[in-house]
Amino acid sequence: MQTTNTTEQQIIEAARKIFMHRGLTGARMQDIADEAGINKAMLHYYYRSKDKLFDIVLTEAVDQMLSRLNAVFSGDLGLEDKIRSAVDNYISGISENPYLPLFVLNEINQNPGRIATRFLSAPNFPNILGFAQQLMAGMEKGTLRRVDPVQLMISIISMCIFPFVARPLLQAVFTVDDPGFLKFMEDRKAFVTEFVLSALRP
Amino acid sequence: MQTTNTTEQQIIEAARKIFMHRGLTGARMQDIADEAGINKAMLHYYYRSKDKLFDIVLTEAVDQMLSRLNAVFSGDLGLEDKIRSAVDNYISGISENPYLPLFVLNEINQNPGRIATRFLSAPNFPNILGFAQQLMAGMEKGTLRRVDPVQLMISIISMCIFPFVARPLLQAVFTVDDPGFLKFMEDRKAFVTEFVLSALRP
DNA sequence: TGTGTCGTTAACCAAATGGTTAAACATTTT
């Protein structure tokens, strides 16, 4: 995400932008070169092939996605604060990069094999258990309704990410314009938090 | 969705399959012809261009998506039963066609303008208001916690659809295999229903 | 100053791809 202007990085930035918007098959090497303001041959000089370049962008994006996901469920806060800050951070984070989720989801579905490799790099899914145990504890004590922790986690993630992924469809169905959508997502932070906490009350 | 074997329909079926899996830019006319077991020229004979053929498939898919969405919130049931059957039907429906949501979401994001046209056909989003009013009534009476109806509706949709869209990622993160995922979605029907109803208790 | 390395470009290439055509084949019409 740095903005140094060495050619190498200009290329990655351009590739990120083009691939994110158009996907692997939709992106043209020439578009990336144009976006970076350089000759097409440079792309191959630095990154051999379209696939190699794409791999870099996708890996980076998956990591970003996973680390965000990870951030949601880690930390030392109590459950309530943790959920509150998780939802808040997640929605804010994606707002800054709204194409990221659909890009990752789509490309991974297109080639699920690719994800296997990605998991070897970076310490990805550690704190999930922590959150689960925190939940279990509350449920034992009786302060929380009994729910499947995985179902809950996926529900929280769903409620945060899905609206971004379905944005044009939702805006059309509920006749919302762009500013309206942003406000909607801002309001959504509080809604999801209260919704989840309320659903967890025994 | 019929299985008549006129060439015209064989083509549509093949196109549906290929476009759904690979998207507009990823799909090759030759692949569609092969899938249909006919000569490539037939595609153009019946449907002029790739774009025209794609439009048909996408329109059909969007309609399917919207009518499903619509079915969720219509009907004469009481709120609790409505939510229960909605979640149930939605998850079952998508299970039969798991690629549909990501396909629609992705292609609409790729070309949001396209959706405008789609909305002219078919009576799409009528009963949304009905559900909203049903909610408002309950909130007035005090039998339901006060929530924004749109936020709620989108949350229900999110929880039903998102897991399918993010399937490979979720299976990797939570280390779930294919049968495990199907069981997960089956269990999810009850989870989401109870989760929502629980969240709505005042 | 000359030589070698690295970065950059224009021109080029082969394969892939959407689309066309002309002729063969089948079916219906008269």
Place this chain on the structure above:
DNA sequence: AAAATGTTTAACCATTTGGTTAACGACACA
């Protein structure tokens, strides 16, 4: 049965696209 109409195919075409190449220029360093 022959003419007309509709369906199907192999061969072809123009363009696009990922990738290569050969030459040029800049900078270091001997």
